[in-house]
Amino acid sequence: MTIDRTIVFARCRDGQIIHHFAHRVMANAGRAAVGACDQDAVGLSDLARNEWHRHSARLPPGRRSQLVAEMGHVIDIGNVRPYSIVHANGSILQGLPSPHLPLVAEAIKWADVPRKPLLTFGPSATLALVNFILDGIPGAIDAAAWPFDSELTVCDTGQSPYPPQHRDNATASRIGTGTEHRDEGDDIAFMLLQRSEVWQRPVNALYNMRQRNLAIGCERKMPDPSGPVIVFDTLSAEVEPTLSRSSWLATWYLVDADRPIWGEERVAVAIDTSKILRDDVRTIGTPWPACIYDPIEGECYGMAPHLFAQSSSLAVSVLQ
Amino acid sequence: MQSPQPAQPRRRSSEIGALLTIDFVTHGLPRTRTVTFEACRDELPRGTVSSWTSSAPANWQMPSVSPPSMTDSDQATAALLDFSASITAPLSLRYSRLVSCRQMTDAEDDWQSRAIDVHALTGRIMLANGRTMSLGWSGFGDGLAGMAEGPKRARVEWVSRCAGTAAPVDAGDIPVVLAPQPAAVVAHEAIGHFSEAAASAAIDLRHRLGCRLAADDFDVFDDPTRGAAARYGVDDEGTVAVGPTQIVDGGVLVQQLHGRGSARTAQTLSTANARAAQITQQPIPRLSNLVVPAGTRSQDELVDCLGDGLLVHHLSHGFSRGLEIEARIVLAELVRSGRRTGIFVGDGRLTERIDVLARCIARGDRIELNPNALCGKHGQILYDVGTMAPAMLLSQLRIAR
Numbered sequence: 001m002t003i004d005r006t007i008v009f010a011r012c013r014d015g016q017i018i019h020h021f022a023h024r025v026m027a028n029a030g031r032a033a034v035g036a037c038d039q040d041a042v043g044l045s046d047l048a049r050n051e052w053h054r055h056s057a058r059l060p061p062g063r064r065s066q067l068v069a070e071m072g073h074v075i076d077i078g079n080v081r082p083y084s085i086v087h088a089n090g091s092i093l094q095g096l097p098s099p100h101l102p103l104v105a106e107a108i109k110w111a112d113v114p115r116k117p118l119l120t121f122g123p124s125a126t127l128a129l130v131n132f133i134l135d136g137i138p139g140a141i142d143a144a145a146w147p148f149d150s151e152l153t154v155c156d157t158g159q160s161p162y163p164p165q166h167r168d169n170a171t172a173s174r175i176g177t178g179t180e181h182r183d184e185g186d187d188i189a190f191m192l193l194q195r196s197e198v199w200q201r202p203v204n205a206l207y208n209m210r211q212r213n214l215a216i217g218c219e220r221k222m223p224d225p226s227g228p229v230i231v232f233d234t235l236s237a238e239v240e241p242t243l244s245r246s247s248w249l250a251t252w253y254l255v256d257a258d259r260p261i262w263g264e265e266r267v268a269v270a271i272d273t274s275k276i277l278r279d280d281v282r283t284i285g286t287p288w289p290a291c292i293y294d295p296i297e298g299e300c301y302g303m304a305p306h307l308f309a310q311s312s313s314l315a316v317s318v319l320q
Numbered sequence: 321m322q323s324p325q326p327a328q329p330r331r332r333s334s335e336i337g338a339l340l341t342i343d344f345v346t347h348g349l350p351r352t353r354t355v356t357f358e359a360c361r362d363e364l365p366r367g368t369v370s371s372w373t374s375s376a377p378a379n380w381q382m383p384s385v386s387p388p389s390m391t392d393s394d395q396a397t398a399a400l401l402d403f404s405a406s407i408t409a410p411l412s413l414r415y416s417r418l419v420s421c422r423q424m425t426d427a428e429d430d431w432q433s434r435a436i437d438v439h440a441l442t443g444r445i446m447l448a449n450g451r452t453m454s455l456g457w458s459g460f461g462d463g464l465a466g467m468a469e470g471p472k473r474a475r476v477e478w479v480s481r482c483a484g485t486a487a488p489v490d491a492g493d494i495p496v497v498l499a500p501q502p503a504a505v506v507a508h509e510a511i512g513h514f515s516e517a518a519a520s521a522a523i524d525l526r527h528r529l530g531c532r533l534a535a536d537d538f539d540v541f542d543d544p545t546r547g548a549a550a551r552y553g554v555d556d557e558g559t560v561a562v563g564p565t566q567i568v569d570g571g572v573l574v575q576q577l578h579g580r581g582s583a584r585t586a587q588t589l590s591t592a593n594a595r596a597a598q599i600t601q602q603p604i605p606r607l608s609n610l611v612v613p614a615g616t617r618s619q620d621e622l623v624d625c626l627g628d629g630l631l632v633h634h635l636s637h638g639f640s641r642g643l644e645i646e647a648r649i650v651l652a653e654l655v656r657s658g659r660r661t662g663i664f665v666g667d668g669r670l671t672e673r674i675d676v677l678a679r680c681i682a683r684g685d686r687i688e689l690n691p692n693a694l695c696g697k698h699g700q701i702l703y704d705v706g707t708m709a710p711a712m713l714l715s716q717l718r719i720a721r
Contacts, residue, residue, distance in 0.1 A: 017367035021600065023359070024373055034357035036374040045368065240454070240637045240648065296696035 003027040006037055007164045009072025010044035012052040014065075018045045039075065047071040047084070055086045055093050060107035060262050063088050063251065066293075074163045083163040089251060090124040090293035091233040096161065098123050098288040098306065100231070100260050102253050107264035110318050113254055117228035119309040119316075123290035125235040125250065126304040130154060130216050131292060133273055134175065135241035146176060147243055147274055149281040155215040161289030162301040165213065172215070214302040215287065222282040222308055228256040231306070234293070235269065243274045250316075268317045276313040283307055330426060331363040331557070334376040335599035337420020337436065338390045342400055346410040350397045354390065357420075359599050371600040376423075382431055388419040391462045403441075403467040407477055409484070413443035413455065417462055418703065422599060424558045426580075432558035438703035439463035440694060445476075448484030451667060453650055454636045456692040458703040459549035472691060479634045482664045483651045489668035489719055495629035496717045497622045497655070502635040502647075504690035504707035507612050509638045509645040510674045511540055512707065515567040516593070517605040519698040521581030531573045534677035537615075540568035542577055544592065544608035549693035549706030554592070555579070556603040561592035564611065571678065577605050597700035604698055609706035615683025619711040622682055624658040626713060631655050635670070636692075646671050649719065669720045676717070684711030 008022040020041040026033045052069035059067060066089035074081045086094035093101065121129060134154070137145050148154065158170020231253050238247040247270055252263035283305040290304040336358045343351045360380075361371040376382045400415050416439065423433040440458035447453055455476065457466060466472045498506060511533050518525050534540070543564035544552050554560050557580050567575045578586065579594025582605050594603035623631055631653045638647035647670050654663040687708045695705035 017369065020368070020370040020372075022370075022372040032353065032355045034355060034359065034373045036358070037372050038374075040370070040372065042370075295699055296701060298699065 003167075004077055005164075006039055006075040007072065008037075008039045008041045008044070008075070009070050009164070010041040010048040011068065011070045012048040013068050015049065015052050015056060018048055020045070039073075041072065044071040051084065051086055051094065055088075058093075058103055058105055059088060060105050060264055062107075062264060063262065066251075067093075068293075069094075072164065074166075081163050085162065087124075087291050087293070087299075089234045089236070090128070090291040090299070091122065091251065092124065092289050092291055096289045099285070100255050100258075101233075102260040102262045105262070107262040108254055109264045110252075110267055110316075113228070113230065114256070115228055117230045117254065117256075118225045119230050119232070119311055119314070120225075120284060121235070121307040121309055122231045122233040123288040123304040123306065124292065125232045126216060126307045127214060127290035127300075127302045128235040128237070128292045129271070129273075129277070129307075130304070131214060131300070131302075132237050132241050132246070133243065133277065134214075136243045136273060148277050149218070149220075149279055151218050151220045152277060152281045153217045155217075156212050157215050158212060159215070160213045160301045161303060162291070162299070165301060175214075213300075214304070216302065216304040217287055218281055218283040218305060218307075220280075220282050222284055224284060228254060230254055230263075232269070232309070236293075244272075246271050246273045265318065270315045270317075272313040276310055277307075280310065281307065330365055331424070332361065332376075332380060332382075332426075333422060333424040333556070333599055334358075334360045334380070334382055335420050335422040335436075336375075336385060336387050337418065338387070340390055340393055340396065340415075340417045342393065342397055342415040343413070344400055344404055344415075345412040346404070350400060352393050352397060354393065356387070361599050369602070382423055382425075383433070385421045385423065385433065388421055388435065388437070390419055391417050391464075396462065396464060399464040399467045400441075403473060406469070406473055407445060407480060409448065409480055410446040411443060411455075413441060415463075416440045416442070416703075422556065424554075424556060426558065432554045434552050434554050434556075437461055440703045441467065442694070445480045447480060449486070451483070453480050453483055456636070456694050459689075459691070459693040459706065460551050460704060466691065479651050483634070483666050486651060486664040486666035488721065489630070489649055489652060489665040491668065491719055491721050493716045493718050495626055496652075496714050497619065497626050497629070497631045498712045498714065498717075499619065499631065499633050500684065500686075500688035500709055500711050501690055501692075502632045503612070503712045504610075504688070504709040505635040505638040505647050506645070506670075506672075506676060506712075507540070507709045508607070508610055508690070508695070508705070508707045509640040509647065510534075510672070510676055511568060511573075511612075512542075512607045512610045512705075513640045513697070514674050515542070515573060515575070515577055516607060516697075517576050517578045517582035517586065519602075519604040521579075521585050524585050525576065526586050529573055529576065531675075532571055532678055533568055533573055533675055534571040535680045536571045538568055538571045538677065538680070539566060539613060541566050541611040541613075542591070542593065542608055543611055546609045546611060546706070546708070548609040548611075548689050548708060550608040550704040552608070555590075555594045556596045557590065557594040559590045559592040559594065561608070565591045565593075577607065579603055579605050595702060597702050601700050604700070606697065606700075606702060607695070607705050609708065612683070612687065612707075612709040614685050614687045614710040616685055617682050619684045622684060622711055622713040623655055623660060625682065626655050627658055629655050630665070630717075630719075631660060632717075640674065643674050644671065645674055645676065667721075670717055671720045672718050676714070677712070679715045679717075680712045681715055682713045686710060
């Protein structure tokens with residue numbers, strides 16, 4: 001496998017400072033080089049800054065510091081692909097956002113949520129949870145250690161909703177008992193593209209190294225809920241991967257009578273990781289682009305559906 | 321009317337180097353990759369930052385440097401396989417070695433340069449009880465000597481074997497002796513991070529000065545010239561590191577660690593602690609090597625003074641969050657009437673305030689370098705943030721399940 005890809009983007013995290021990045025990745029089997037790039041991202045600065053401000057206006061003040069707007073081009077030989085992605089702590093706001101995201105900055109406190117709603121995980125929260133559980137599996141994956149419902153499928157793929165990391169011809173494999181290693185070419189390309197601007201840092205240096213991008217699916221579906229629903233749109237783990245009780249910080253929004261409204265404050269969520277996705281997993285709709293924002297590891301993209309959350313396996317409390 | 325001046329670069333940097341990565345999973349084959357790179361970063365007024373992969377532009381007038389030489393991958397692979405074979409439990413490991421030359425300048429100075437030569441051995445060991453133990457070794461050089469037969473390797477083998485038989489630790493406020501490795505973790509989280517200026521130069525943390533962080537016989541230093549995990553003569557802003565900076569005097573925070581931006585905000589001088597994990601990232605105030613001087617007693621004497629309590633042998637996953645710190649207890653041993661019992665416990669967490677070392681009653685008579693010098697902060701992982709600390713006797717440590 002040979003890759004020769006140039007990635008150029010302008011990124012804005014605060015509405016003011018723009019970070020331009022331009023680089024070229026060349027990979028062949030087990031060797032790779034970050035090569036000389038003759039492109040620049042100066043022309044994308046205003047776009048990134050404007051998109052940041054546009055999306056900032058639809059977020060409550062407490063979430064604006066989490067906003068990242070990125071405008072870029074992916075240039076493979078003979079093919080230029082422009083892209084734009086905006087996310088808030090991993091909750092994708094632009095670039096195929098999942099349905100029902102709030103469109104205005106109005107927010108509600110957790111204490112003011114009117115009735116006991118159904119709890120669901122949005123795509124990015126689902127991705128974060130599945131990725132965390134996979135990393136928590138000790139040793140080889142075998143049938144006894146598999147902590148997921150058999151209806152839930154988790155694929156390791158080189159395809160990604162984030163264009164700089166996407167490769168059309170990458171192999172995909174279902175993760176589970178007897179997972180085989182992918183080939184060297186896939187591996188080196190993933191390492192460079194997954195963390196395209198941080199090539200000096202090994203991917204997942206601190207945790208597992210088994211999977212690339214995750215594509216999560218489930219055949220057992222439930223219809224769109226009719227009553228009020230809380231969607232945890234992002235989950236940030238506060239502990240290292242484990243298959244026991246784990247602590248998370250969640251952002252959320254409420255959908256009531258088809259009207260979505262942001263949650264004002266983050267909430268603490270305790271999840272029994274060994275049980276939450278083991279049985280009776282049900283999804284709502286189809287998979288959507290998802291992003292885990294890890295303050296150390298950076299952004300990790302994948303595809304995941306909304307999941308109905310088993311309330312017996314999680315507890316929510318408001319942060320003081 | 322005066323015409324506007326063209327924007328002048330404020331800070332420029334460039335780096336050339338290579339990264340070697342070798343993965344190994346028990347019963348698998350080692351997988352080796354090398355990545356070579358050359359990149360630049362240009363920081364302009366009004367906050368725009370550009371970084372790109374290429375040699376530095378000729379008009380930068382940067383002195384030319386040769387690409388540094390990389391570890392022989394066969395030699396590193398052999399060392400990794402030899403290390404893996406010595407651990408009887410299943411494991412997955414990643415060896416990384418980064419060698420590079422970084423050059424930097426700003427509007428005030430000529431080009432400065434520094435060599436980066438660091439390694440990391442990370443991964444997980446599956447314990448006999450089904451739990452996992454994280455491995456994190458890192459620091460200066462290739463690290464191959466530490467992977468060979470010797471006390472460092474023997475300790476990992478011993479800790480993983482004992483942790484595999486350990487019962488869950490009981491929660492509570494318990495008197496403890498921290499062996500040098502866990503003492504280093506606690507000192508790093510409680511004192512080290514609290515002494516760093518904020519990543520954003522706009523935030524002034526001077527109100528922290530004067531806070532009591534440790535017992536009144538504690539003096540603590542940060543020293544990039546110590547010859548430990550971090551070794552640099554200039555930091556990533558080009559500030560020359562002259563020697564140790566005393567950050568704690570008599571248990572009280574007396575000096576913060578600064579880069580140039582945070583130093584300006586605090587109306588002081590940079591302490592040569594501006595560090596960037598890589599060239600595309602902003603240098604931010606980071607520890608170099610935190611040094612907690614030794615006390616006067618042997619570790620056995622500290623255990624003898626403990627009475628009933630815990631001897632903590634190994635901690636992992638330390639982090640600080642505001643005024644709190646946490647770490648995972650991988651291995652501890654029950655102590656009864658000042659005697660080690662050989663009864664091991666683990667699978668708990670210490671959850672403490674940053675002034676936990678104010679409860680330190682006595683320190684051991686020799687300091688050790690924590691073999692894990694990995695430190696993540698503000699989206700940047702450094703391989704070489706060293707901590708040297710002695711064993712410590714604490715009147716009380718809060719332990720949770």
